[in-house]
Amino acid sequence: MIQMIASDMDGTLLDEHMQISEENIQAIRYAQDKGIQFMVCTGRNITEVLPALSDANITCPMITLNGAQAFDQNKNVLFTAGIEQELALAIIEILEQEHIYYEISTNEGTFSQDLARRIETFAAFLCERMPHLTYQMAIAMTSARFDQLPIKIVPNLKAYINQPQVQVLKIIGFEHKRPEILAKVRQKLQDFNELAVTSSGSNNIEINHKMAQKGLAVKQMAELLQIPLTQVMTIGDNLNDLSMIQMAGVSFAMENAIDDLKAAAKYQTDTNVNSGVGKAIFRAIDEKLT
Template identity: 50%
Template sequence: MIKLIASDMDGTLLGTRMNVPQENIDAIRFAEEKGIQFMVATGRGYTEAKPPLDEAGINCPMITVNGAQAFDKDGNNLFTVDFERENAKKIVAVLQAHHVYFEIATDHGIYSDNQHQRIENAAIMLANQLPHLTFKMAIAMAAAHLELLDINYITDYQELLNNGGIKILKFIAFAPEEIKILGPLREEIEKLPDLIVTSSYPNNIEINHIDAQKGIAVKHIAKDLGIPLNEVMTIGDNFNDASMLEVAGVSFAMGNAEEGVKKIARYETDHHMDGGVGKAIIRAIEENL
């Protein structure tokens, strides 16, 4: 029987308006009543991940920034995996040479050097998830959503890189033309040492330290809780979830997941807009997966 569930957020736990659908909330409550621990494992930073969980009344441990950090349910940091400064500077140099918009996740929140571009990228993500939206509507929704998040806007990333008191956890680069722009960029980035490149949407790449992966973090948390991996369940939709889908005894890909991700997971559930996480949790418990 499963004893620990780790779920991705975007495209997985969250629904149409970046909130947690009631079906998912009810299933999480049901699992907790059975003594099963629930947690999220997300590419978001802590300050981005917490608002929708608070709104849903979910107080749980969190793996954040693709495994670069983990927190207990009270918000206490369990571990952090960050970049060496010189490596971070090399990554920034490559990203800037390719003229792509990118953001930097740190242990002091998310940093962006272009508010307009951040809103536009969020709107593209919403428009892809909700095809009925006009782009104008997506822009309005994205702007309203981002106002709720604690984002640090900066004019020059060098200022951040020179601040030794802030740890660099992840880079996320965006481009609408995935193959033409992100393909060559990814090839160049992957030549640098001690990093891993994944993706959470077709229009981005995410760059973490090689030891900052969701699968590694899930193994770490499970070991600390004394839970064997065959009693761990993971749920995700994209390639930054692949490592945790691979290590868990029970793994579900969302109905909206990338085809390659579906091949990695043992089971498939419904679309994230149809309460797929809730359905997966109930199935796992009722069928004793």
């Protein structure tokens, strides 16, 4: 029987409104009441994770930034896998050569140096997740909510990460108008053996230290909890979830998942807008899936 569940957030645990549905909340409670350890495993920074969990009144461990950092339920850091400053600067150089907008997540939060492109990028993300929105509506929503967004604007990201107290945890690049450029960048980054390069959507590229992968982080959390991987369940929808889907004894792909993830997962569940996570949790527990 499963003893630990790790769920992705965007496209998985969260619905089209970026919230955790009531069915998903009830399933998480059902698992926790049975002594099963539930946690999120996401590409988000902890400051982007906490609002959704707080709104749902869920307290749990968190694997963030694709495995670059993990926290216990009291927000204490359990482990970290960062990118060295010199390597981070080389990555930035490649992204800037291709005119790709990027953000950097560090031990101090998530940072950008271009407010206008941040708003445009987030608006495009909202349009993708909420198709009923027009782009103009999404721009207005993003601009109005900027003060609530967990990101900090600095004049120069290269100068910022050169500070000795800063530890780079993840770099993410966005390209909505020229997604083919991301493949070119991915090819260039293959020269750096220290990196893990993945994505959480067709219009982004996520860059971490090679030890910062969801599968490795799930394995490390299971070891800390003394739970065998055969009794670990993972749920995801995109490329950055593949390593944890392959790692776990019980794995679910969302109905809205990419084909590669569906092929790798043992089981499939409903879409994120139809509480697929909740359905997977109830099924795994009630049917004693292995």
